[in-house]
Amino acid sequence: MPPDRTANCIPSPSTKVEHYENFPVASLLCPPALRPAVAAIYHFARTADDIADEGNANPPERLAELAHYRADLELALTGAEASPRWCPVFAALTHAVNDHALPATLLRDLVSAFEQDVRYTAAGHPYRDTGELLAYSKLSANPVGRLLLHLYGIDDRNSLAQSDDICSALQLINFWQDISVDLPRQRHYLPSDCLKRHGLSRDDFMASAQVDAATDKRRAQAVASLCHDARERMLRGAPLAKRIPGRAGWELRLVVQGGLRILDKIEAGGFRTWEHRPTVGKLDAPRLLWRALWMG
Template sequence: MTHLPQTAETTTAPLPGAAPLSAGVRHYENFPVASLLCPPALRPAVMAIYHFARTADDIADEGNADATQRLVDLGAYRQALQASLTRGQPLTARWNGVFAPLREAIQQHNLPANLLHDLICAFEQDVRHTAAGHHYADTTELLDYCRLSANPVGRLLLHLYGVNDAPSLARSDQICSALQLINFWQDISVDLPRQRHYLPTDLLQRHGLPREAFDAGASPDAATQVRMAQAVAALCAQARALMQQGAPLARRIPGRAGWELRLVIQGGLLILDKIAALQHRSWQQRPRVGAADVPRLVWRALCMR
């Protein structure tokens, strides 16, 4: 689902004071948010945004609720967001641990409300698509989803950093969309059993692949597996190109924030390298970035031009 810029693998527990739907759920993240590189003055706002998105993700994705209940809860969550955007409006007790710090961040930094609402739209879309067994037709449709699920995060962070020129926003969108796509191709073995169908239909058709070939328990023959790997390789190449288009933004962001962005970019590219090392068979095994990869990430970040 939604993925915020981060810097090395951790398992992230909900923050103190939170009241997500699935209390105690722990989340694998490729790149943890609000690392030591994040400017200290901005860290509370970054964590408030992360906690807002992560809790909405829990509502949409965790527990045993059906799609109808998830959408009801997301509707209530949107109302709670609107209350946090309105001065004098009392906050709901249900998610006070989320919206009290978010309201403070909104008031202190004048966060754009539309970007926060877009993130909820992405979660609602995921719930509806999962319930309907929706298959994305092509990359254009996937990128339209990224516009809601990933790009708002980058734009919110740029807003905190005081960067709002059009070229920087466009590069931020490229980086965030690339991160979302990379996560899709990293998570094929996780998403398909949960009825999340992100492999674009047009690409599967070009490679002569039935979607069922990627299902757990499927036994595609050797020739089909070659075509499957070629399809994943094509998707990864597209994500890599998108990331490289956005990468110059790291030189535009000053100080510690710029260095964190370098690590975010290199973390995404490293996942693509790990998928390639699996011969692009990420439907069989989920690649991860771990603590042992940190020196390589730092070196690559230092070498970025």
């Protein structure tokens, strides 16, 4: 085992990540022995996301930062000391890698997803279809589920496939939840084939768009079809939550129900997420707990 060079770089227990999240991270339901590793994975991914998305840096600057971040990941994978800037993130991740033999490829995929996001946003890249979005989810979302299954000691093919369905569904739900946020930032996740089927363009979803009643109806129908696809994927993966034992299984039940609850709210709002972003909050907790209990 490589020497531990992170002893002088201990993550602060008071570190607070100030981001809205649909779902709990390393919550009380997460098995206590795994909570540090789950938190380390989360902070690793969130920090990379912030490099790609927050602040005023231009795309070349963001890509350069992500390249440095990737280099620090490679150091962490060997137990070497990371740069001071991200020392707390990689100190925790190094311990998780050492303690749980986290698959390096999955961690590298997450960085690749954020690099792709920067490049695609800079180019105004339109996603052709759901298949291209799922290829992105394979890098951006599915690795998280597979890392968690690795921590739980689960690696059979069916479980991995269901985990991918849940994680891809969560990624798609986030896209359709955030249309009003993403489009003004030149993030074009609405797939071109769906827009074409409904006789729409991305400009029709901008806040400044002036559309007639027929176009307005087609906008809602397009979002509804995308949400229907995401719901089907979530339901296809949901049985995994019933097979994972103990607290981890209950947490996954809540994650599944959280995603479905967002879809419910999108539907209740007439699928008009180009106007406002629905969220889950504390008031939704009793409903989520009840639904999780009745998953069987």
